[in-house]
Amino acid sequence: xxxxxxxxxxxxxxxDEREAPDVQADPGQIPRAVGTSGIGLxxxxxxxxxxxxxxxxxxxxxxxxxxFLLVWEFFARTGLLLRGSLPPAGATLVxxxxxxxxxxxxxxxxxxxxATAVGFGIAFLIAxxxxxxxxxxxxxxxxxxxxxxxxxxxxxIAFVPLMVLVVGQDLRMKAVxxxxxxxxxxxxxxxxxxHATNVTAVETGRSFGWGRLQVARRIIWPSAVPSIITGVxxxxxxxxxxxxxxxxxxxxxxxIGSWLLQQSMLPQGxxxxxxxxxxxxxxxxxxxxIVNVAEVKFAKWSDQEDAV
Amino acid sequence: xxxxxxxxxxRVKPLVGWFVAVLLILGWQAWTxxxxxxxxxxxLDVLRGTYNRWFSAGLPIFLTHDFxxxxxPSLERLAIGLALAVIVGVALGIxxxxxxxxxxxxxxxxxxxxxxxxxxxxxxxxxxxxxxxxMRVGIIAFGAVWPVLFNTYSAVKxxxxxxxxxxxxxxxxxxxxxxxxxxxxxxxxxxxxxxxATGIGIILLVASELVAASNGIGFGLTQSQRAFxxxxxxxxxxxxxxxxxxxxxxxxxxxxxxxxxxxxxxxxNERGTGSV
Numbered sequence: 414x415x416x417x418x419x420x421x422x423x424x425x426x427x428x429d430e431r432e433a434p435d436v437q438a439d440p441g442q443i444p445r446a447v448g449t450s451g452i453g454l455x456x457x458x459x460x461x462x463x464x465x466x467x468x469x470x471x472x473x474x475x476x477x478x479x480x481f482l483l484v485w486e487f488f489a490r491t492g493l494l495l496r497g498s499l500p501p502a503g504a505t506l507v508x509x510x511x512x513x514x515x516x517x518x519x520x521x522x523x524x525x526x527x528a529t530a531v532g533f534g535i536a537f538l539i540a541x542x543x544x545x546x547x548x549x550x551x552x553x554x555x556x557x558x559x560x561x562x563x564x565x566x567x568x569x570i571a572f573v574p575l576m577v578l579v580v581g582q583d584l585r586m587k588a589v590x591x592x593x594x595x596x597x598x599x600x601x602x603x604x605x606x607x608h609a610t611n612v613t614a615v616e617t618g619r620s621f622g623w624g625r626l627q628v629a630r631r632i633i634w635p636s637a638v639p640s641i642i643t644g645v646x647x648x649x650x651x652x653x654x655x656x657x658x659x660x661x662x663x664x665x666x667x668x669i670g671s672w673l674l675q676q677s678m679l680p681q682g683x684x685x686x687x688x689x690x691x692x693x694x695x696x697x698x699x700x701x702x703i704v705n706v707a708e709v710k711f712a713k714w715s716d717q718e719d720a721v
Numbered sequence: 722x723x724x725x726x727x728x729x730x731x732r733v734k735p736l737v738g739w740f741v742a743v744l745l746i747l748g749w750q751a752w753t754x755x756x757x758x759x760x761x762x763x764x765l766d767v768l769r770g771t772y773n774r775w776f777s778a779g780l781p782i783f784l785t786h787d788f789x790x791x792x793x794p795s796l797e798r799l800a801i802g803l804a805l806a807v808i809v810g811v812a813l814g815i816x817x818x819x820x821x822x823x824x825x826x827x828x829x830x831x832x833x834x835x836x837x838x839x840x841x842x843x844x845x846x847x848x849x850x851x852x853x854x855x856m857r858v859g860i861i862a863f864g865a866v867w868p869v870l871f872n873t874y875s876a877v878k879x880x881x882x883x884x885x886x887x888x889x890x891x892x893x894x895x896x897x898x899x900x901x902x903x904x905x906x907x908x909x910x911x912x913x914x915x916x917x918a919t920g921i922g923i924i925l926l927v928a929s930e931l932v933a934a935s936n937g938i939g940f941g942l943t944q945s946q947r948a949f950x951x952x953x954x955x956x957x958x959x960x961x962x963x964x965x966x967x968x969x970x971x972x973x974x975x976x977x978x979x980x981x982x983x984x985x986x987x988x989x990n991e992r993g994t995g996s997v
Contacts (some may be wrong), residue, residue, distance in 0.1 A: 473822065473825035474825060474826065475829070476826060477826040477829060477830050478829055478830055499849060557738075557741065558738055559739055560738070560741055560742050560745060562738075566968070568920070568927065568961050568965050570923075570928060571942065571957065571961040574942050574946035574954055575760065575951075575954055575958065650836070651921075653838055654838040657840050657841055658840035661843065661931075662943070670840060670841070673841055674844065676844075683848055686844050686845055686848075687845065690841050693837060693838060697835075697836025697838065698833060700836075
């Protein structure tokens, strides 16, 4: 309930990082939480869209954005506190709009997204099954947990120079780096999700004479889904950071990171750099939004599954 | 599984886990010494290289001049950047969680900023703050502040209203309520945020040291790449891993300490209210 409602209310689209511990904290509640999330969600959406509080929030939020742009414009025009020259906000926004119709820029954006998607996809295909196995089998968990704890803190970005030499500077390198960064949060969130399954529900399933696989599919998987999606949300933004970082450091030929690097070396390139940064931020927001929609869908799906 | 079996497994767990880890490292040693790939030196070579590069200065401190050039500046930047992120993030998070108008004013802006991947800001930061240490510290702080801020924010909002009411009944002032009720209650969430922030901080440390730097781990890493010194490259990779591992250990230690204090404080509070 708490988990799913975060997705839509404006207050909390932000809480993803702390939901894993949250899910961990009350394992007993999870199956029921999955069961009621759909209803709570719909109620929230229809309710909050019409309330005055929401209007107030968007007016105030708009004022906040406007204020930020004005401050930016002020500092850019007066040159206070700056070492170099920062393009003013208005000009940057115009440039951003131009970039959105610029084919070569959009190709770069597409390359970054594709590399992130490939790396994330591979990580997903490895981490989710591995997480289910590690979560369900105490024996495998005990055997591997030390190794996982040793590997998890490795910063993926440290492998960029190595990967540049081993697999080149482009798609494969980026995908490997993104994969290295995505695999651990996905794995740990899957394990948390499995561990949070209501023990009574599992026992009930067993008493129906269900085998391991059936218990896994009908009880453990649905209750692990919310935690897995939390993992997906955290992971996608990490993946995007890593991909752009890898392009920037690894000297890729395409991608947002390399585009920004090229522009920053041009004389008068700062306007394009700022516009690129603005678009990257918007891109991050769009990706987050898509994951939120997927979250609503999947929460509903697990709700139905639970009801069957 | 019987409870007896589980408790036995708990006891042997560290041993078994380390045994598997040692097996893996031995396997790595065997594979790298057989394959003779130039990209992958053997772990023993990397270990020897690390010793020669950083720890071979002899008594009394062992650390070489290279250590001071390669590692110390990075540690400084990371520590200052993370400290800034934690201070700003917790303060802003509490302000947002307590005062609704502030939250509503800045929230869209914050979501936008949080969606900005840290490395894209490096070219911008070069222009705005120059290429000194402050740029690197700023990049780390900017990237790492968001998980701390948003976690603090949501943790503060989740403080049970009953506790706040109890604080009022106990006539705690604003400051006392903040430091004795809200911050302790939110500390678990804050720590979860700091943990995420540390990982991001290390990424940004390396990324920021690749531009216009003259020292640090990230600088050494790219230098050795350009010179095709694979062993040196692995030394830096392992150093970053150890850094990540130690940072994690330290965080866990501090967390245990603080959360213990938190529990004691809560006990004290209960006693306090009992006597009133």
